Amino acid sequence: MATMTGREYLDSLRELNPEVYFFGRRIPSVVDEPMFQPHLHAAALTYELAHRPEYQEIMTATSHLIGEKINRFTHIHQNTDDLVKKVRMMRLLGQKTGTCFQRCVGLDGLNALYVTTYDIDEKYGTNYHERFKNWLAEVQKKDLMPSGAMTDARGDRSLRPHQQKNKDTYLHIKERLDDGIIVSGVKAHITGAINSHEILTMPTRTMGEEDKDFAVSFAIPSDTKGVTFVFSRQTNDTRRLDSPLDAGNPKYGIVGGEAIIIFKDVFVPWERVFMAGEYDFSTELVETFAGYHRSNYGGCKVGLADVVIGGSYWIAEAHGIDRASHIIDKLTEMIAMAETCWSCTLACSYEGYKTPSGAYHIHPLLANVVKLNITRMVYEWMRLAQDIAGGKIITLPSEFDLENPKIGKNVEECFVGKEGFPTRDIIKMLRLIENMSVGAGLPEAMHGAGSPAAQKIMIARRGNLKRKVELAKTVAGITRDKEFEKIIGKDETAYWNEVRENIKKRREVK
Amino acid sequence: MATMTGREYLDSLRELNPEVYFFGRRIPSVVDEPMFQPHLHAAALTYELAHRPEYQEIMTATSHLIGEKINRFTHIHQNTDDLVKKVRMMRLLGQKTGTCFQRCVGLDGLNALYVTTYDIDEKYGTNYHERFKNWLAEVQKKDLMPSGAMTDARGDRSLRPHQQKNKDTYLHIKERLDDGIIVSGVKAHITGAINSHEILTMPTRTMGEEDKDFAVSFAIPSDTKGVTFVFSRQTNDTRRLDSPLDAGNPKYGIVGGEAIIIFKDVFVPWERVFMAGEYDFSTELVETFAGYHRSNYGGCKVGLADVVIGGSYWIAEAHGIDRASHIIDKLTEMIAMAETCWSCTLACSYEGYKTPSGAYHIHPLLANVVKLNITRMVYEWMRLAQDIAGGKIITLPSEFDLENPKIGKNVEECFVGKEGFPTRDIIKMLRLIENMSVGAGLPEAMHGAGSPAAQKIMIARRGNLKRKVELAKTVAGITRDKEFEKIIGKDETAYWNEVRENIKKRREVK
Amino acid sequence: MATMTGREYLDSLRELNPEVYFFGRRIPSVVDEPMFQPHLHAAALTYELAHRPEYQEIMTATSHLIGEKINRFTHIHQNTDDLVKKVRMMRLLGQKTGTCFQRCVGLDGLNALYVTTYDIDEKYGTNYHERFKNWLAEVQKKDLMPSGAMTDARGDRSLRPHQQKNKDTYLHIKERLDDGIIVSGVKAHITGAINSHEILTMPTRTMGEEDKDFAVSFAIPSDTKGVTFVFSRQTNDTRRLDSPLDAGNPKYGIVGGEAIIIFKDVFVPWERVFMAGEYDFSTELVETFAGYHRSNYGGCKVGLADVVIGGSYWIAEAHGIDRASHIIDKLTEMIAMAETCWSCTLACSYEGYKTPSGAYHIHPLLANVVKLNITRMVYEWMRLAQDIAGGKIITLPSEFDLENPKIGKNVEECFVGKEGFPTRDIIKMLRLIENMSVGAGLPEAMHGAGSPAAQKIMIARRGNLKRKVELAKTVAGITRDKEFEKIIGKDETAYWNEVRENIKKRREVK
């Protein structure tokens, strides 16, 4: 079987040697760095669960390319059932990690490029699709994790890529050689970048003809020469070095472990290039990727909601307030919002469609609705979690104080709850709620897969206002209503004339 | 084919002679009464569209009972595809009528009784299901419209049915005879009641043993002896007598045309009785009905949203403000909310399940989420429609003023818009938006299929808080995480001990 | 004393003979027309309460012009205390009428013109202010009610006044004569127009030089030759002809009784002209009026909220559900929103300032905040009122059905509540909640005193973003923070250098 376990994934990363910086220092081993480990564990779980019998159905699939059972994270969706299973997988992993497990970005990149390379070839007679499938087959066989590197640094956003003073604010082709291309530039806040086997790049926006060199997509191993990663600081990141208790979610961390990827004169052989100048397909690639990716948020974030709802309820029990009507009401609102987002993502999966490439795509309007709701509702339900959990989540002392022989016992007493709820467990849960609600998780829900303004543009564009106008004009009687005429058995004009005659008569009688 | 056209439906009503009151007077002919006609037209459209080739797929189905093609409004859902088509039918009819077409209440009653009578028989060895199917076969063959009469008058709501001073506040069995039962009581605000062929009654709440006589369900023709209807007043109801223009939606009216149904010693033969004292099934019947019915609101009301969004946009065009960014933003928000509700109803249909009776039921948690969202979002999008349409919707003069030879021209000039938009059309559209947004449509969206508090109770109950607690305890490290142990390759306790040792060492070095 | 009682006000209207149309017919007597009476009663209450000893303080004031005690509705605000009393008067009248009492529009017009005519004269040496004061003295002495006629018909809103195809979409000067001006055009949806003694006109928007003839303000008696009123239709307007019970608020009606005012070659003598071409003051006049008027909405609508909150609570009691936690929570939310709006209007009054004319103006930023909140919160609290009151508010039968000897008793039983709550009273209250929440009151709260988009523009403009940027730059350490330097006792740069040195040392130790 072409799937790795969690541990095999971790081991496989040792074979790579990417150039990673954090806190101003080169990190010698990604796998051994305590700052990175929680992120690695979260990604490892995407591998591990594919080996649990109870999750086979949703964690694995049979490749249409290599015919083998593969991890669903490398699968090209063959029908709407695949799309639905994908979001079930997202919710499951959100429930298990309580954070971002990073691997969906690559998955969406794989599918978006599968769709788009096919369409480019159709128009231009290029052979990107074949190249892409060859690389994809490798990914599936080796069960690799590619990061999906889309967002460029962007500089002055009122300028287009080619207008930027410093071209490196966007990744671009510097030179075209016989055997490949030379690229330079910066991709910003790329999820799971340092612990991916491969980097899969895509352009970040619609490009015009003058932006041709910026319309580039390719895949390279993470330790390719000329590639440097700089790992981001995160909310409370160093707590994992201080104390597992203080960290909140010491196993799986917080958010996705974003990194900047700097490309300096990096050589990419042609067989790994999937777009090189076809600027008129940048929109399709961006929108296809964004469509897949936005739909995920109704899966993973709802999984997180499940955790935070459960945690809030447990804390309410521990504090002896779980029967207060306002607590139940808040939990109900949280559930209702979570299931609303879940419904949106289910709907956009069930209503997916087949693209010319054969891969299935989600319903684009509904996918944008998913994400727009997420950008608001995550904030709402996390606010309610904080409301239920209480001010303690931000005033807990450090684990070291609990262990201090002089004051430890007193400090612990300060967080005592109802009998049957060990104080250490209460603190663990409060720290988890802090980790999930007071931190980078919220802006990530806002901006990951594109900011709300981007979703609104898509919704306005896909909302079919013209057809809605026609409906309104027909009901209002501005446009003729043939079905109504069938019912009344006559021409509408004649009918209303009659009606008005009758009114006139009635009024005359008065 | 067992389906009537719109006109045939209207004609079929002439064969009935129900006792209907309105404005203190007995109405001699339901079909000819101008106050009732718009409601009849809306219901007629549910018949008419089944004859349009383009809507065959969603407006008709093949009966599993009689094997014929029937109107989907009399169909028992045989799979999730039927459930999805049902809500597509709802949206379509909402788009076409801009109001309530009434017939879904009966449809949901048919399915709920199909499910529940089966279960009663299983437990008690009764033969309600067989009786019900016999009656249902007639309904399907003749394409009848039964009203779904559930809500009782209820009196003092802090008292149970049998505790009410006046028992008639709930419909109940007064006497059990050899050939049938005698019932009395009142059903309140029953949609489409006066223009239904049959009345299908159901209990309105959970009943205890002492409420046994109130746990009653049966079907009778609308003109059965002892049955009286009192038709409700509606927002701006008499405008349809004054002027088609002032009415806003003169073709199809406003909301559902609710009526009170008074039962006075009405005899029901046993073959038309589907529950008679099995109080322990009242909850199942109510919840099954409510589940179906709540899911509909994400169909029909979204159809209405389509109309009101289209109308708002058209008015913005007519006023020359359709490119203002705040207008586009409001339209986008309206679309996003409408599609959110739509997604919820799609999801709860796709995620339906087979009941023991063979009929399919929707996903109960998600159906309640649909309706809770509707009770808020309908208000929001109608508020935005009013925002876009402007204050004119509530200060338009009457059609008579437009026709007055002295002032008419001046009045019309007052509502002039951009060139190409006839003033009469502008007025028509403003009146339609008034009709849809300033009136009974909103409280109907609030209380139809049960008030928000009812949905919240169901959501809290179905939200599976226990499982969510388990998820949170595992992520927080309170419960052992076996998958994490696979990844780290050791026992969790051992792992954290090591981590803490390493921290200690680092701190000692400092 | 220069104040009329309610009855005297009604009698005073008999002395006028305005040309009023409704339903296509000329109405012979405004006072005797049953369609108009509720509006007249509401306005009459503004007169009547000035005679109640308990309301002297807020309903009356001493004129700075004529030195007599006058009705506060004709008063020029002399200090912030006057501004605060004005909004207390608004809330009181909202509580007493449950609807619009119309007279604040004239009051705000009086104050806005007092301020602006002074400023025009200062710039141009005109004598508008003197003229205006003369007319105002008459208004105060006779306790007249002038309507405030601002909104023009406006036609295509993407065009300026002088660009309109039909100039009559805006009121304008057609001719300037020695003794006065000739004006024509249309003012739309003018509150209280038909029952005001005088019409006080103002331009509706910022005007450019080419719009000079549209920059016109004047006062004329309501029955001036060439002036025609067309009274608007309102939600459920004819119910007051059907039945006092069905009307909901038969005493005081619903909203303001708006009318179109058509001016056809109307002559206005110069002593009644207060602006005639000073287009550069149109913005000041509009904004000053809008400022006053927007602040009122936190008074009157909060008074209405008091009524609807009380009514909702009473209905909950009558239905036996007043102790349900969700009911209490909804009432609490309603109160919190109402008091939020009230706080905004109090604040913008307390924070008022003296204009060069001597009159006091409210705080413009906060006044716009008042109104923006109203445009949303009124919808929210009315939604909650409908939630508490239940679906009955839209399915009540007519009073005639209650009185029908055959069915009346049964119908009444249908609405029975808890003992001690007479059913007729329950119906009265349900009809009042219907009247207030399901009707024109909401769009009025949206668009009266200008639509939300207008408030947003003012808030953006008055929000002082530049100063806020300075604050942020100082806290962020971009701009030098002198106060911080005082605290640390040294230059900021030096300080941070030291801090960084210390960090370096600590890291080196590690």
Added chain:
Amino acid sequence: MATMTGREYLDSLRELNPEVYFFGRRIPSVVDEPMFQPHLHAAALTYELAHRPEYQEIMTATSHLIGEKINRFTHIHQNTDDLVKKVRMMRLLGQKTGTCFQRCVGLDGLNALYVTTYDIDEKYGTNYHERFKNWLAEVQKKDLMPSGAMTDARGDRSLRPHQQKNKDTYLHIKERLDDGIIVSGVKAHITGAINSHEILTMPTRTMGEEDKDFAVSFAIPSDTKGVTFVFSRQTNDTRRLDSPLDAGNPKYGIVGGEAIIIFKDVFVPWERVFMAGEYDFSTELVETFAGYHRSNYGGCKVGLADVVIGGSYWIAEAHGIDRASHIIDKLTEMIAMAETCWSCTLACSYEGYKTPSGAYHIHPLLANVVKLNITRMVYEWMRLAQDIAGGKIITLPSEFDLENPKIGKNVEECFVGKEGFPTRDIIKMLRLIENMSVGAGLPEAMHGAGSPAAQKIMIARRGNLKRKVELAKTVAGITRDKEFEKIIGKDETAYWNEVRENIKKRREVK
């Protein structure tokens, strides 16, 4: 003059030697500990600004006790003007620090005890008020900062204080001696505790007779024997040790620097005891304190909003998107919400009243409205700040990476913006927005001064539902409306009889 400067305040703290723990270690010097310094700076600014000429008016007052000019933070409010100036002071300090300056808790404690000790003495003939004034005079003369220690640890919240298994979860009197009392227990998350000169304690909830020993209030110096402080961890707290840039607001920190205060057999002499068993005044004390304290949040948090709005706008400029309509709309919404909260706090100050003690109290209903709004709107405006600022706020690398000679330049380029905006400044501002919006500031806004549920209880209790019911009954015509009878000139019953007669006639004519 009895006021210290910022530096003098810092120096004065050196004279105290409180027992403070953090990270498991005893901190030798509060003033020199880098972890504490930002908090100390923020508090120091409350001293420093009192010496700036431009802020004299709002930062200082003249003591009614000692007749000298004092820092307003030690002042007893003598009129509503004092209350208004207090909230202006709050907003100013919020604008200057961008965080919590801690000193208002003590101020509110001073005023609450001034009011309550007076009332206790009135009832019981005790002399708490005199004692309190003596201590207060010292506080004013020496310009001391007392912390306000109210919240107890509380344990199982379904149990009352005396029912707790471990009595130390509430601070309580263990023994009453001739010269004082012995107290033990824990106060949790006390703002500014470690850098206050004095601790002022108050009970945390309504107490019954059996809770007598828990109804205790007193003041002691921070370094009193038996008192131990444990300082809380905060969001990103150790960043201030890593790098000023990463810290976001390195000058003034984040939130209030809460600490646990453990009292172990602490002796308090009688002259410093202000309540000792008068359990029936615990409610008054709690509510008076809470009233003052809740009103503050409309001051300080609005000051913070000013900073974050300014910062968001500046970032939008730097990114070249400040003219996008959605950005302007978001800024407008932020301003509108901030000014709404500000209006509420102004209103509750202007509408304050004199207590029997002579001190002025705010309007209790409105103060609770302030805080309830804050618990929601702070989340909203911070969400919008994150929306505008973009995902970068959570993916910025550390300052050390910027300084790394190999990658620093590339990393910096990644955050480049529009020309004229230095990249370091952009990073500073992004870090400030992170500091303010992604962290403990939000839960603090939720729970500080009491959680939303507490505010709702007060609003429901103070909302005067009874009077509102009366208003509704009068408008609905259930209660006789005497003012209406004056207007119509006759008895109401007679009037409606006439109306109904007229209706009857009209109907008969038809």
